[in-house]
Amino acid sequence: MYNKIGLTLFILIHFITFSSFAQQGMQLVWADEFEQEGMPDTAKWAYDVGGHGWGNHELQYYTKNDPDNVQIKNGNLIITARKEQRGDNPYTSAKLVTRGKADWQYGRIAVSARLPEGRGTWPAIWMLPDVKKLNWPEDGEIDIMEHVGYDPGVVHGTVHTDAYNHRKGTQVGKQIKVPDFNRAFHEYAIAWTPEEICWYVDGKQYHTFQNQGNTAAWPFDKPFYLILNLAVGGDWGGAEGVDESIWPQSMEVDYVRVYK
8 A cells, every 4th residue: 555655756757757758659558457356358359368388388177257366456457376286287387468358560669567586486578479370489489577486576677589588508598686576566568569579677777688680580570469477487487496485475566557
């Protein structure tokens, strides 16, 4: 709960932010403020469901419409990973996508979130192209924010393409320290143009990836949709094991805003 000074600062910061975007000619074209309690808006969000490891040997089973794993409460979307068996998977969680609901080519995508903590957590805010059959990494991936619990307070912004991906050990990304990642909400954002993608935390730019003029390096000339998820373990998130004593853990999202 904000005190009067905190509430005033919050309103002022958001007024300045919106004014800045307006001055840059940017217009809010899509948003979810998560004001209606209950389940996420089905006009805006769908689910990826299942527990097949998701290409990274992850441990969770992603559920659908399960309030234990996803709900909107007190103005926040809450995605929760729990230690509970679901089929062959020892954990459950949720993965929300705008695929089939909304996608964007260029613009500013901003998500305010508070991240979980603990070894084995792997929250992500990211984007994939809206294509009939994904050909990864050739079709591209934009990771707006990733955090692995065994390396607390280090947030990653990355792209994956045919030329630059972790299978080849050539992925392009940078990191920024966010010491209170688990205690405070921070805005994780990208600004995406035909020339470059820039990464920001709370308006501070820390990474740029430029268009090199070839599709192997730059497949980012088509619409992408947004993904919000909390994975458990996996090749990266579980590289130093999973602390079985920390669950449940949640990623809370205050808002998602897209500007063109």
